[in-house]
Amino acid sequence: MDDDKFFAIALEEAKKGFQDGGVPIGAVLVSKDGQMLGKGCNKLVQEGSVTKHGEMSALEASSPGTGLPPPATIYKGATMYSTLLPCVMCTGACLLYGIGRVVYGSGADQNLKFDTVKILESYGVETACLSNRESEEMMARWVRENPERYGREPWAEG
Numbered sequence: 001m002d003d004d005k006f007f008a009i010a011l012e013e014a015k016k017g018f019q020d021g022g023v024p025i026g027a028v029l030v031s032k033d034g035q036m037l038g039k040g041c042n043k044l045v046q047e048g049s050v051t052k053h054g055e056m057s058a059l060e061a062s063s064p065g066t067g068l069p070p071p072a073t074i075y076k077g078a079t080m081y082s083t084l085l086p087c088v089m090c091t092g093a094c095l096l097y098g099i100g101r102v103v104y105g106s107g108a109d110q111n112l113k114f115d116t117v118k119i120l121e122s123y124g125v126e127t128a129c130l131s132n133r134e135s136e137e138m139m140a141r142w143v144r145e146n147p148e149r150y151g152r153e154p155w156a157e158g
């Protein structure tokens with residue numbers, strides 16, 4: 001099924017990020033008719049960024065980068081695949097662009113500050129958790145190995 005195919009690409013992105021010393025979260029944005037609009041990984045460490053989450057990188061990659069942005073219609077009903085449940089910033093971006101579905105590897109059981117599944121669903125966005133062990137373990141390992149860095153993540157509680 002397409003969900004598995006696109007999630008596998010998000011997982012590859014997460015692995016690339018991990019190899020570069022970054023937060024291992026990858027994402028892929030796919031239009032309603034199955035075209036991949038963009039993919040990317042979390043670049044907070046690599047770019048010293050405070051906004052480049054995996055989902056933002058995938059969304060950013062859908063832009064030609066110069067001149068006019070793509071027509072808003074390409075995003076309508078698109079699916080955002082992410083190895084981790086989107087935070088409230090990326091949830092806001094998904095809502096803003098009219099994304100219709102969010103498929104994520106894990107994270108709904110984590111102690112996140114905002115219940116983004118609830119936010120997404122309250123706006124009619126479908127969500128699906130794939131309960132993917134590999135992305136979950138890679139993230140858990142990164143958190144274990146980078147406690148100080150993780151402690152500065154505003155989306156993680158406590």
Ligand SMILES: Nc1ccnc(=O)[nH]1
Binds near residue numbers: 025052053086090
């Ligand atoms: N879902 C996510 C949470 C935190 N950072 C990310 O890049 N993605």
